[in-house]
Amino acid sequence: MNERQIIEYITAQAGPADGQLLKGIGDDCAVIRKDDQRVWLLTMDTLVESVHFNRAFHPPELLGRKAVSVNVSDIGAMGGKPVFVLLSAGMPHGFDETWFLAFVRGLTEACREYGCFIIGGDTVASPGGLTFTLTVIGEARADQVLYRSGARPGDSVWVSGPLGLAAAGLELLSRNIEPENRAFDPLREKHLNPPARVALGQELAASGRVHAMMDLSDGLATDLAHLCKQSGTGARLFAPDLPGLGMLAAAARRTGCDPLHWALSGGEDFELLFTASPEERSTLVEVAETCGLKIVPVGVIVAGAGVTLIQPEADGTQREIAISYQGFDHFRNGNGG
Ligand SMILES: [Mg+2]
Structure with missing residues (x-):
């Protein structure tokens, strides 16, 4: 099971x-x-x-x-x-x-x-x-109280910060790669001592502008699939919008890992994932700024089911990849992706 x-x-x-x-x-x-x-x-x-x-x-x-x-x-x-x-x-x-x-x-x-x-x-x-x-x-x-079940088609999907850092940090720590390299400290720190976005969660709830919310513990692909299932919706994510890929690039090269896999499936981000009407964009950005955080829109809630990743290709076309539940499962081997 x-x-x-x-x-x-x-x-x-x-x-x-x-x-x-x-x-x-x-x-x-x-x-x-x-x-x-x-x-x-x-x-x-x-x-x-x-x-x-x-x-x-x-x-x-x-x-x-x-x-x-x-x-x-x-x-x-x-x-x-x-x-x-x-x-x-x-x-x-x-x-x-x-x-x-x-x-x-x-x-x-x-x-x-x-x-x-x-x-x-x-x-x-x-x-x-x-x-x-x-x-x-x-x-x-x-x-x-904000539940996972409130997302509506047309909602923007937001995350409260960069994704995949903890997974990258764990990879660096467990393989003892460049422990002296200070540039990797934010990645290691995110695994060792992740902050919880409690103040932001309270502010977003108090704003009355958010439809659905959860925290990211098992990776965006899996957690967004949970939120969509509870809401009876689907979602589309645009790969270049995922925050943190730049912060992962050097560690990905050094370890031979895929930064997109870390961002979607790594787990333990402990950022907030939430949805709201696109008209609320500036209000939500201001709410997050009062908590010292920069929230990022990463996709849209759609009618239907499942989470799809939109990946632009070098030839100008777009690839659509089904990624529901492609995250960390505690009863599968490895990191699941
Ligand atoms: Mg949770």
Whole structure:
């Protein structure tokens, strides 16, 4: 089974929920009614040693920060504010205490920065290496929550920043390529210590101009396919518009990798992906500027299904490539593309 089939099976078996649950499986967070005006947002993510991180090159403070970022990113992706955190830590016998204390320092520091607070959790023995699971609880105004399902044909598709940097950084780090080359630092940093666009998510939700939103964790090709499926639409992406390809070029040459593959399928970008009517362009750009970010339109939502990449060829023609779900799948080998 692949990841999608596993989730679909659990969804089918779980059956219908009661009226307090506004959204269950299938979005960045579960959404639960809190009171007349507000909702709780709940999300969980796990980092597993040798799958999601490698202690050989991942400093513990930065891994602690990343454990928080990857979770609060899902809260921001629905327009919410992270409030509470639960941590479950699985650790082998004789674990490195100095390493663990540094990890916790990074984790609590990031919690403070995002405005959330650790309220509990669990510690267990893990024979197979370190495992960290965070549950983050956020809140939002019920009338501002942004779901994946709101995209409409004609919408512009936006991303909040360059794509593929984390995948490139991971490639450089795992092969120890040019560790002294400062030009590659932004790529490595994006894998080791990715910022979550929580403030932008909240501002976009408050603007009332956005139709659908999610965060990019598994690569644009896969995540946009999820958004389209939930919205009952398709999407077309224009390859030259994808932001970050220039930043990837030198690393791609050095590693022999394809920058377009990184941008579409690399995963762990933790940028926001959202759609809005094309008339909102200047308003949205201004909203992002207040957060110090430069958002980029990369395509358009269309009637139908599936994600298509438009690739201009040297002879002036255009190639159309179906790329739905061509991203990172946790149950396939390698990076999936
Ligand atoms: Mg997400």
